[in-house]
Amino acid sequence: MDTEQSNQRAADVEKAAASSQLTQLATDKAPTTGGHDVDPMANRVEDGVEYQSMTWWQAGMVMVAETISLGILSLPQAMSTVGAVPGLILLLFFGAFASYSGLVIGQFKLQHPHVHSMGCAGQVLFGKWGGIVIGCAQFLFYIFVMGSHILTFAICMNTITGHGACTIVWMMLGTALSLVCTLPRTLKHLSYFSMASFVSIIGAVMVTMVAVGISKPAMQAAKLSGGGGDGALSFRLWPSDDVTFVQGFLAVSNIVFAYAGHPAFFTFISELKNPRDFPKALAFLQISDISMYVIAAIVIYYFAGDSVASPALNSAKPVVAKVAWGVAIPTIIVAGVVNGHVGVKYLYVRCLRDRDDDLMHQKTWRSRAIWIGMATLSWLAAWFIAEVVPVFNDMLGITSALFASWFTFGLSGIFWFSMNFERREIWYHVRSRGSWSWKKTILLLVNLVLIAMACILCVVGLYASISSIKEHGATKKPFSCSA
Template identity: 50%
Template sequence: MADDVRVRKEETCLPEDVEQDTEKGSRQNKGYKSKEDPFGDESKSEVKYKTMAWWQAGMIMVAETISLGILSLPSVLAALGIVPGVILIAGLGIVATYTGYVLGQFKLTYPHVHNMADAGEILLGPVGREIFGAAQMLFLVFVMGSHVLTFSIMLNVLSNHGTCSIVFGFIGLLVSLICCLPRTLLKVSYLSIVSWISILAAVIIAIVGVGIEKPDAHVQATVHKTFPKAFLAVTNISFAYAGHATFFSFISELKDPRTYPKALLLLQGIDTSMYITVAVVIYRYAGTNVTSPALGSTTPLLQKVAYGIAIPTIVISGVINGHVAAKYVLEADKHRLQCGLGLYASGKAIHEDSTSANGSFSCADNGKSGS
């Protein structure tokens, strides 16, 4: 009997190397889970970051996701047809909701995750941190650049090309830089409310303008397109939902990260319904010749009015991405470039001792500064 028990134990035991790997993986996983959230204990901190309610996070997510790009969706219906276009907008909205929920569950499992670089380190180690961090920064930089470009286009429309576009772009850069100064997302959330009102008003003006003009009220259920053109139209829809790169940072500044699903549902309910409504209504009246953005299908006067009202969303939507990118640079204090002399941000000092830290960048020897 004792021999039978011993045999069963030997049959169920893992090989020694596999058992060691399993124990090592468990220790690493436990180590990740034991790490505290990025801002730690804020009871004695002068600047408190974990201050947002779920609806404030939701408004930031709405402002970051919905901007003038919504007015490019009618051209998607013109390229694909109204039936497949609406199906794709709704379907990708469901996919965006699910993937956003998965990010929230990942964040709850690993509270220290503050950006895509942290997630990449968990998935692929140090190499993953570099790849995911670089990808996130490139994405955010190009998004910010697109908003500066849109700002220059807006000033060109309002001023009838009054001066060089580079000058207008530089003005947009300065305005965005000033709006990025608030250190907490709670303060940015107040700006996001203004951005939401701005884009809603601009969209209503565009719909009214196109409805009055009715440049080409011809609608097609389906359209035969070549694969490259159809693929380009689908990427416009995908980009309309591409706010996920910033979600980890938003969750980090919630009072209770467990309320994040409410913020996500607020975002997805607003953006999916707006995308479908705006795309269908404008396409219904502007027809197959609708421009992208759809403001080009209205009169010059209405273009100026809409662009003027859209100034807050043009700026603030880009500012939110800039805010997240700046905090990624600060957080990179723990993972600086491995060279003799590195430039790093003293984010921990800014958070823990705001009386002695002023948010400046410092140069220090990597070998002496620690991690």
Template identity: 45%
Template sequence: MDAISTARSAESSKKRLTDSEKVDISDGRLEYQTPFGDDSGEVQYQTMSWWQCGMVMIAETISLGILSFPAALAAIGLVPGVIIIIGIGIIATYAGYIMGQFKQRYPHVHNMADAGEVMWGRIGGELLGSAQLILILFGMASHILTFTVAMNKITGHGTCSIVFGLVGLAICFIGTIPRTMRNVARMSIASFASITIAVLITMIAIGIQRPGKGTVGAVAEDASFYHAFLGVTNIVFGFFGSVIFFSFMSEMKNPNDYPKALCLLQTTEICMYVVVAVVIYYYGGEDVTSPALGSTGNLVSRIAYGMALPTILIGGIIGGHVSSKYIYVRLFRGTGRMNERTFVSIGSWCLIALVLWVIAWIIAEAIPNFSNLLSLIAALFASWFTFSLCSYFWFFINRGQWFSTPRKIFLSVVNMFIFLIGVCVCGLGLYVSGRAIHEAPSGHSFSCANQES
């Protein structure tokens, strides 16, 4: 009788489990736990629809980096460059889909640190979390630096470059203050419109001026491996936004709609990358600059940079929001602080955001040849987050079934191929980035000098 009562009590308790309390009894791992705690609190985080999530992903991924693609085609050649853009885009789409599968299997995962802890315990969590935070911090710094370059161009170096950097820091910090991604989603529409208009202005101007007419080749001539692979890394790094996809999924109303958001991102991304790269390279020629805004006249460049300012700032704000949320969740997960509007919760969020933006500003001011160093950091981390780590996610959630069916065997081969791509990009990227840093002219840290590069 006692055994029957105990069994009924256990069954009743099991039925009363909410989504935030479910556990996987089979292996002791957490099966479901919302990253943000109490859904009935004052602050609600899971508020984005799939199209809003897609727009945030677009705003974070498609920034002024798109204007480095024409120079990549100049180094690689028109036909090989287009093939590489489409090929890497397809691989990045599949890798993003695998992240969605991993998130469905472990819905409590909010960032790479959580994913690392699921796979390798606390050490894995600290390793991936630190790598993600470092990568995003350098991305935030690149947005501050790009803002400084844009303002120098627009104003004709109207004041000290450090002042422009501080203005960029202040704007990005203010934009990061709202704690929910829903507010960022609204800004992402303006970001997408901004980069689209800037790109159209550049394409129209360069199409009229035609500075490189007749100098375009289907395959690059006399391209050294060094210059060609630098072009490849520029393309690869245009698809590394997957490092923060877990955070975006966590703030969707229905995370099962994530594949729709991913398709919106990748379709837009691949189409824009190909069109912009081909058009600007075709009319700009072999000497097209990176970013391509410099291939147009001075007035047009100023106009285009002005139109691109929202993209520069909002892309940075999204990175600042994700990095702040990573620390905020780690500090207050499991407490009521995250869902409160109190002095401690709001003050903690603002302090975290401010400290991260100050660090990003210091990085931007301290490193003269920042684009080359960013390529080095991206080779160290982005190659793993975009390719190798995503393929490892597949092997982890399908452990014990890799060769169970012909389909599983095929997918095992595909994912091993993707893993090796990440390893190659990391190794070769370190070589070309290190060489670029070594050969680049030295600069001056914390300088008021005009930064138009």
């Protein structure tokens, strides 16, 4: 027994020493975040909240729930805009780069254990104000994503009930359900909801694919247009001549948005039992989303053709569409909840991590009240914006262009450069010149591509979204009972 205790003490000492070395490495290579040198999720209170409790597969489930939801429903229409071949290439291209950029985030987190959010990472890269700007951008992005899920829930209920109640009522109900599900303070609790979300989105997509495969809307459209019933008339390998630049790039933006789960990755890693297991969770996510995106986009577009709707669930016949929407309810709620949880967690950690009493880990009424208050205000803000902004969907496109492009691709490229280069006087130099190889040269080019992609997606996506607002104007009135 004494030998076992001695071995355990030795293991604890070794673990603490390794953590200290990682922290020292982080502080040597970049400025720290206001003196924070440890992961804020690490428990320092006896019998406190255990945030670092997820296994890799639980983290993978949460990541799938956060990423694969609304995005997949717009991909068939995006493919109908750009054509099947370019659409498939774009799905695989952005999927591959999203996989690599996620891996870089995991490496950056291991080198900087104190980083808990994109805001923390921004402070490591750009100092105090850089952290504030990027943190605010991350939180604003989540508010719009939360609002999007509230609005989608209202559309879902209107479809199922045939507008059985005012849209405002459905949006308030969606907000209330989301708030209740956000109340647990640990992501491990959400991992159980995420399993239901995973089954839900697979079920909804399967129902839609089977339904359009049986009804063949593309063939029906071809018959009505005098095409003799050949469904291929409305299934194009390449974009049609009348597709405008704005339409094409908005379709590309929808594909990018489908992979935009990266802003939450730092938070997910912080709540893993072993942060080094993150690549397993990332592989689970990327294999799941790339395969589902490709299959759903091609199959639904092939059978629905140019008449494919967005969300794709509406491509099925009315009765089947109601069934598909009903199956999709868990993923609509849970995906919004995961995003909302990460947004609230950013505020919670930022406000409480410096306290000597480690309030954020306590199981007291005060710590719970702060969490509930922040969650309530965040969901009310998301509901209010979704209700008031008449061009909410286009505003979501603007926030995606401004933020998702950088969170998913650009910042990861900058993370890689910060880990491999250091500033000396007025120029940057390789941190360890002796370890440079041809592989590092390839990675340098890959990360330059990531940054260039973010610049292009940000600037051109912003232009396309603003042009869409000018073209279509307001799509709904504030506090309207119509969908």
